[in-house]
Amino acid sequence: MKLRFLTSSSNSGSCPSLYETDSGDIVVQGDKLTDPEAISQLRNVLPGEDFVVVPRSLLESLK
Template sequence: MRLRFLASTSEAGACPSLYETDRGTIVVQGLHVTDPKALADLRDVLDGEAAVEVPRELLVDIARRVLN
């Protein structure tokens, strides 16, 4: 799988960031969620899956770019 950088809210281009894959999916780079209460709210987490946190404005920004 190859990734193409889409957007970030970090001035240094680190996390949080979004990437498009050559498989037509999106990869999210963000802070790993470790709060036990938050993790307990997740549903149907499969082996190998993880929760990451990204700012809402990053998702809004990329949605505007894709839809325009």
């Protein structure tokens, strides 16, 4: 799988960041969601899935 860097909301270009795969999917790099109350509200969590917090401003930068 090849990744293409799309954007970051970090001044240093580290994370959070968004990438696009060669098949058009999006990969998110960021802080792992660790708040137990928030995690308890997630639905249909499958083995191996994880959750990353994405600032709204980062997604809006793709417009």
